[in-house]
Amino acid sequence: MAQTATRTPASPRSGPAAATSDEFEATASHPKRGTKGEAIRIEKFSLWYGAAKALHENTFSIERGLVTALIGPSGCGKSTLLRCFNRMNDLIDNVRIEGRIEFDGLDIYSPRVDVIALRKRMGMVFQKPNPFPMSIYENVIYPLRIDGIRDRATLDQAAEAGLKGAALWNEVKDRLDESALGLSGGQQQRLCIARAIAGSPEVLLMDEPCSALDPIATAKIEELIDELREHYTVVIVTHNMQQAIRVSDNTAFMYLGRLIEYGDTKTVFNNPVHQRTNDYVTGRFG
Amino acid sequence: MTKHTVLAFDAELKDIAAGIEEMGRRVLEQLDGAIEAIAHVNVDRAQSVIAADRPVDELQHDIEQKAVLTIAKRQPLASDLRDIVSAMRIANDLERIGDLAKNIAKRLIAISGNATTFKIPAGMTSLAERVREQLAEVLDANRRGDDKLALKVWQSDSDIDALHTSLFREMLTYMMEDPRSIGFGAHLLFCAKNLERIGDHATNIAETVHYRLTSEQLSSERPKQDQSSAINPKSGD
Numbered sequence: 001m002a003q004t005a006t007r008t009p010a011s012p013r014s015g016p017a018a019a020t021s022d023e024f025e026a027t028a029s030h031p032k033r034g035t036k037g038e039a040i041r042i043e044k045f046s047l048w049y050g051a052a053k054a055l056h057e058n059t060f061s062i063e064r065g066l067v068t069a070l071i072g073p074s075g076c077g078k079s080t081l082l083r084c085f086n087r088m089n090d091l092i093d094n095v096r097i098e099g100r101i102e103f104d105g106l107d108i109y110s111p112r113v114d115v116i117a118l119r120k121r122m123g124m125v126f127q128k129p130n131p132f133p134m135s136i137y138e139n140v141i142y143p144l145r146i147d148g149i150r151d152r153a154t155l156d157q158a159a160e161a162g163l164k165g166a167a168l169w170n171e172v173k174d175r176l177d178e179s180a181l182g183l184s185g186g187q188q189q190r191l192c193i194a195r196a197i198a199g200s201p202e203v204l205l206m207d208e209p210c211s212a213l214d215p216i217a218t219a220k221i222e223e224l225i226d227e228l229r230e231h232y233t234v235v236i237v238t239h240n241m242q243q244a245i246r247v248s249d250n251t252a253f254m255y256l257g258r259l260i261e262y263g264d265t266k267t268v269f270n271n272p273v274h275q276r277t278n279d280y281v282t283g284r285f286g
Numbered sequence: 287m288t289k290h291t292v293l294a295f296d297a298e299l300k301d302i303a304a305g306i307e308e309m310g311r312r313v314l315e316q317l318d319g320a321i322e323a324i325a326h327v328n329v330d331r332a333q334s335v336i337a338a339d340r341p342v343d344e345l346q347h348d349i350e351q352k353a354v355l356t357i358a359k360r361q362p363l364a365s366d367l368r369d370i371v372s373a374m375r376i377a378n379d380l381e382r383i384g385d386l387a388k389n390i391a392k393r394l395i396a397i398s399g400n401a402t403t404f405k406i407p408a409g410m411t412s413l414a415e416r417v418r419e420q421l422a423e424v425l426d427a428n429r430r431g432d433d434k435l436a437l438k439v440w441q442s443d444s445d446i447d448a449l450h451t452s453l454f455r456e457m458l459t460y461m462m463e464d465p466r467s468i469g470f471g472a473h474l475l476f477c478a479k480n481l482e483r484i485g486d487h488a489t490n491i492a493e494t495v496h497y498r499l500t501s502e503q504l505s506s507e508r509p510k511q512d513q514s515s516a517i518n519p520k521s522g523d
Binding site: 245 | 287291292295360
């Protein structure tokens with residue numbers, strides 16, 4: 001597990017403004033622990049895109065039932081890491097990994113793992129809403145359809161539950177057969193969330209889910225994340241510091257493929273251990 | 287520390303810090319004026335202390351406005367947020383210190399006519415100078431980011447409280463000896479209390495400096511020695 005660095009006082013710290021990859025301090029780790037244990041454990045996990053090393057021996061664990069934010073400047077590896085949790089990176093050529101990721105205690109890269117089954121246990125939401133060119137109803141129940149479920153009552157129930165869970169039901173209940181593409185951006189994203197949770201996943205992976213949305217749609221989704229808390233383990237990649245503070249329990253700050261600091265959100269944004277974390281959250285670089 | 291990516295943010299923080307510097311300078315000047323007025327019954331100096339108060343109040347409003355605007359615009363975090371919040375708190379304490387110095391000056395003018403008949407105790411000047419030292423040190427600690435100095439100021443408030451208590455007793459004794467001095471003495475009691483309050487505000491500033499530098503709040507278990515509120519008026523104990 002990551003070492004805990006001793007806390008340095010929060011006065012302005014001196015140090016190199018930009019270090020080479022050999023000059024990184026030990027990871028500071030001080031997360032809030034949930035009551036339900038770990039959902040995902042990452043151990044010395046590295047990833048290469050061809051010859052380029054994108055993730056460097058990351059080690060930390062995502063607590064079950066809590067919301068964890070991944071933050072860091074562009075290119076730091078946060079989206080790459082997110083896509084490793086449900087092995088979406090398998091779909092990219094030339095990707096090589098080392099180390100271990102455990103979900104619920106099992107190594108997800110083990111050859112015995114059914115990748116499709118793994119992906120079903122994790123819902124994923126992307127930056128750009130991607131509703132399928134089908135009706136709203138068909139979008140939501142898609143995960144069940146491909147599972148072979150045909151019973152109309154079951155599907156109806158799942159659609160309602162999913163849309164209610166995504167706080168979209170009232171807006172679309174009278175037009176479930178209309179095309180999903182006719183919805184606004186914010187509604188489309190909530191539809192994608194409904195679709196992601198319709199298959200009852202355990203984990204929700206969100207890659208900048210609000211970046212393309214207006215402030216009110218963003219607020220609705222943040223409200224939604226608040227409601228999803230406890231029933232799901234949520235991992236959210238975000239560029240918006242205030243959003244990370246608002247929605248997350250723990251925050252992981254990454255830089256150049258390394259985990260620099262992982263801790264309870266209040267501390268990471270109020271009094272981080274590392275100067276680099278402080279510089280990033282206060283807008284001094286990145 | 288590295289500059290912000292948006293340079294205007296740095297400029298705004300600098301501006302707020304400069305405002306605190308200026309306010310601190312002016313308030314120290316007011317306090318010096320009050321000390322001089324007491325020590326030499328200098329009515330002119332007392333008048334200038336009173337006149338200096340309005341610009342200090344305006345500075346406080348200015349700093350507060352700038353701080354609020356910076357919070358709204360920049361959504362500061364971590365050390366930046368503490369810097370801004372601390373500036374607002376320190377500006378408040380400095381404004382109160384200025385008011386207290388002005389109040390001392392006013393009372394000095396009120397008693398200046400009787401200063402030949404009755405004597406201002408030497409302890410008053412000692413108390414005032416000790417308080418001045420606390421204020422100067424804590425402002426220095428804030429400017430230089432010196433947590434040790436801030437803690438020293440925080441802990442030294444008990445000296446001032448002790449000085450105040452003994453001065454209080456001394457004045458009670460004089461007033462009991464000669465009832466004609468009661469009016470004079472009453473004003474001086476207020477002056478002494480105001481000085482002790484300035485000392486308290488300096489301690490508040492020390493707590494704020496500590497918070498700014500470490501993000502920790504000092505516990506309220508600071509040594510307190512002001513017992514003037516418990517003195518028995520009959521026995522003077």
